Amino acid sequence: MSEQVALTGNEVMSQAMRQINPDVVAAYPITPQTAIVQTFSQFVNDGDVDTEFVPTESEHSAMSATVGASASGARAMTATAANGLALMWEVLYIASGTRLPIVMPVVNRALSGPINIHCDHSDAMGARDSGWIQLYAENAQEAYDNAIQAVKISENKDVMLPTMVNMDGFIISHAVENLNLLADEDVQDFVGEYHAENPLLDSENPVTVGPLDLQDFYFEHKMQQAVAAENVKDVVLEVAEEYEELSGREYGLFEEYKLDDAEVAVVALGSTTGTAKTAVDNLRENGVKAGLSKIRLYRPFPAEEIAEALADLEAVAVMDRAETFSTTGGPVFADVRAALYDMGADVEAVNYIYGLGGRDLKVEEIESVYKDLEEIVETNTVEDRVQHLGVRE
Amino acid sequence: MVKPGDGYKEIPEGGLILESGNAKRYETGGWRTQRPVIDLDTCINCFRCWAFCPDSSIETEDEEIVGVDYDHCKGCGVCAHECPVDAIAMEQE
Ligand code: SF4
Numbered sequence: 001m002s003e004q005v006a007l008t009g010n011e012v013m014s015q016a017m018r019q020i021n022p023d024v025v026a027a028y029p030i031t032p033q034t035a036i037v038q039t040f041s042q043f044v045n046d047g048d049v050d051t052e053f054v055p056t057e058s059e060h061s062a063m064s065a066t067v068g069a070s071a072s073g074a075r076a077m078t079a080t081a082a083n084g085l086a087l088m089w090e091v092l093y094i095a096s097g098t099r100l101p102i103v104m105p106v107v108n109r110a111l112s113g114p115i116n117i118h119c120d121h122s123d124a125m126g127a128r129d130s131g132w133i134q135l136y137a138e139n140a141q142e143a144y145d146n147a148i149q150a151v152k153i154s155e156n157k158d159v160m161l162p163t164m165v166n167m168d169g170f171i172i173s174h175a176v177e178n179l180n181l182l183a184d185e186d187v188q189d190f191v192g193e194y195h196a197e198n199p200l201l202d203s204e205n206p207v208t209v210g211p212l213d214l215q216d217f218y219f220e221h222k223m224q225q226a227v228a229a230e231n232v233k234d235v236v237l238e239v240a241e242e243y244e245e246l247s248g249r250e251y252g253l254f255e256e257y258k259l260d261d262a263e264v265a266v267v268a269l270g271s272t273t274g275t276a277k278t279a280v281d282n283l284r285e286n287g288v289k290a291g292l293s294k295i296r297l298y299r300p301f302p303a304e305e306i307a308e309a310l311a312d313l314e315a316v317a318v319m320d321r322a323e324t325f326s327t328t329g330g331p332v333f334a335d336v337r338a339a340l341y342d343m344g345a346d347v348e349a350v351n352y353i354y355g356l357g358g359r360d361l362k363v364e365e366i367e368s369v370y371k372d373l374e375e376i377v378e379t380n381t382v383e384d385r386v387q388h389l390g391v392r393e
Numbered sequence: 394m395v396k397p398g399d400g401y402k403e404i405p406e407g408g409l410i411l412e413s414g415n416a417k418r419y420e421t422g423g424w425r426t427q428r429p430v431i432d433l434d435t436c437i438n439c440f441r442c443w444a445f446c447p448d449s450s451i452e453t454e455d456e457e458i459v460g461v462d463y464d465h466c467k468g469c470g471v472c473a474h475e476c477p478v479d480a481i482a483m484e485q486e
């Protein structure tokens with residue numbers, strides 16, 4: 001039986017890990033992820049899981065040990081945030097390039113400097129091209145649900161790619177939420193047992209993992225990875241369907257909130273989408289046809305589907321909780337705009353960079369974005385394509 | 394078995410090599426710019442070159458040095474450097 005509980009995002013993430021009961025967890029604590037590792041290590045100590053826990057001396061080692069464990073045939077997990085993710089960098093590519101289905105909660109936090117421990121997406125967004133699948137969550141319930149589904153997505157034979165399960169630092173990780181936990185045995189049945197196809201520890205069938213791969217085959221291996229990424233969308237939807245049967249909760253590539261008849265809409269990901277829903281409700285009461293597209297699967301990017309959902313709008317604002325310093329806007333903006341261009345959609349698209357270093361974004365500020373969109377539609381002109389929302393002059 | 398020229402649909406994923414003891418099938422001779430040539434008349438069969446060669450490319454027969462496996466010798470010159478009687482000359486490819 002599932003149960004209703006009040007837990008923080010970090011606590012519920014460690015519960016998801018307990019229920020998944022991975023063979024190996026190698027991790028290093030970092031704010032705001034610490035409570036995940038701390039709570040999980042208590043489960044290990046209390047014998048609540050069968051997991052081999054490897055406390056490492058750095059995140060580089062944590063990801064390396066996770067890669068080693070996964071290559072050996074274990075179901076392996078770790079968790080990190082911000083600078084920890086940055087320290088894992090080179091090994092992230094080894095995990096995805098070696099096609100290891102590692103699942104890693106990332107508690108999104110600003111990447112220093114200046115030093116900051118609060119939420120933005122500069123950590124995960126920087127890793128968006130590392131070959132990892134990226135899921136984003138509006139709240140702790142979604143983060144929990146994403147973590148359990150991620151195991152099945154990553155381990156699917158047509159995918160075999162690692163997944164980052166993102167949740168906003170502090171906003172989700174430290175806030176207590178009323179949520180629903182599945183029964184342990186239901187999660188166990190859902191994720192099943194992991195059987196690696198060519199585990200390093202199978203001495204009957206010795207294999208080499210991580211050999212030199214030069215001009216003659218490296219490109220072919222990257223092509224395989226690109227094909228696997230193409231397969232992700234379908235697998236995400238399949239797994240979501242199966243998960244809905246179990247949990248009653250519906251998931252897709254993205255969520256459309258009052259988007260059907262909308263004229264102006266916001267595209268966002270992470271906890272801000274919850275605030276945006278309130279803004280949409282308020283505006284709808286005043287007769288504004290406002291909508292929201294909440295991205296769940298950001299990597300690989302479901303470009304066609306998102307463009308199709310936005311194609312009938314008059315104007316759209318893409319929200320980015322990360323700067324790229326490209327001067328052409330944030331990462332989500334670049335993807336959404338390119339998707340709209342490919343579709344030949346006649347939708348004006350603008351970008352708002354917000355919430356850096358944990359700066360709060362209020363309902364009224366999101367409402368002001370919709371007001372800007374209405375003005376763009378009215379005047380048919382875009383004065384500032386890329387704006388920074390909530391920063392002081 | 395993976396062969397040179399195989400496409401991405403044919404090879405194991407993730408760069409894995411599924412057969413053990415396969416290094417001899419990967420011919421590294423093409424990397425060579427200089428080739429070691431052994432003067433077998435000068436050679437005293439001390440086996441230093443054989444012991445030092447990082448690619449196991451010194452060929453022997455009946456406990457005597459007989460030549461070099463040029464399919465795998467990378468031309469590093471270690472053998473020539475170690476030979477106590479200068480029996481190995483490095484020649485331009
Ligand atoms: S040149 Fe190097 S690789 Fe070639 S036989 Fe001599 S020691 Fe071995």
Ligand code: SF4
Nearest residue numbers: 436437439440442476
């Ligand atoms: S090191 Fe020189 S002398 Fe010794 S076995 Fe090799 S070629 Fe002969």
